[in-house]
Amino acid sequence: xxxxxxxxxxxxxxxxxxxxxxxxxxxxxxxxxxxxxxxxxxxxxxxxxxxxxxxxxxxxxxxxxxxxxxxxxxxxxxxxxxxxxxxxxxxxxxxxxxxxxxxxxxxxxxxxxxxxxxxxxxxxxxxxxxxxxxxxxxxxxxxxxxxxxxxxxxxxxxxxxxxxxxxxxxxxxxxxxxxxxxxxxxxxxxxxxxxxxxxxxxxxx
Ligand code: URA
Ligand code: SF4
Numbered sequence: 637x638x639x640x641x642x643x644x645x646x647x648x649x650x651x652x653x654x655x656x657x658x659x660x661x662x663x664x665x666x667x668x669x670x671x672x673x674x675x676x677x678x679x680x681x682x683x684x685x686x687x688x689x690x691x692x693x694x695x696x697x698x699x700x701x702x703x704x705x706x707x708x709x710x711x712x713x714x715x716x717x718x719x720x721x722x723x724x725x726x727x728x729x730x731x732x733x734x735x736x737x738x739x740x741x742x743x744x745x746x747x748x749x750x751x752x753x754x755x756x757x758x759x760x761x762x763x764x765x766x767x768x769x770x771x772x773x774x775x776x777x778x779x780x781x782x783x784x785x786x787x788x789x790x791x792x793x794x795x796x797x798x799x800x801x802x803x804x805x806x807x808x809x810x811x812x813x814x815x816x817x818x819x820x821x822x823x824x825x826x827x828x829x830x831x832x833x834x835x836x837x838x839x840x841x
Contacts, residue, residue, distance in 0.1 A: 678729025777812025
């Protein structure tokens with residue numbers, strides 16, 4: 637496993653989210669900054685009660701500099717509406733802040749970040765958690781689960797129920813919205829994704 641320096645030395649330990657966002661672009665905690673267009677910071681109110689954590693920016697997010705603006709984001713938007721969650725009230729971020737991809741001709745194909753890159757990037761997510769202090773975190777997909785719930789956590793087995801984060805606070809795990817986008821049983825899997833989000837809403841009440 638490649639040993640990266642990790643993001644710690646680039647993460648501001650005082651100040652608020654504005655300072656975090658300003659510092660993110662300079663991060664050299666792993667090698668993912670080299671080929672990506674930009675680091676993509678989390679978005680949403682710093683007082684949000686709910687934080688949703690995805691994997692990494694995709695092709696669209698990397699170009700536009702905003703989280704969840706591509707196909708997975710559109711699906712997430714629809715699911716949030718179905719679950720009665722207003723996107724503008726939640727804090728949305730990723731476990732890893734730079735896009736990882738492989739070139740195939742002109743296309744950039746998403747590649748799952750390595751465990752070493754998830755670990756390297758974790759100080760940013762930790763700082764976001766410290767600042768936002770969400771009452772509940774929705775952990776979307778296995779990369780976010782690795783970052784927040786440990787390497788042995790299995791999303792498919794433990795999705796849709798009340799969990800406690802190792803560092804304290806409530807969480808609900810679910811699949812990543814891009815897995816629903818690709819699903820051959822779309823209606824069923826979209827329904828399950830919405831059900832998991834509803835569990836999260838229920839825990840906030
Ligand atoms: N997938 C993610 O996990 N995050 C994004 O921002 C976009 C797609
Ligand atoms: Fe830093 Fe994370 Fe980007 Fe790696 S992926 S360079 S740790 S911000």
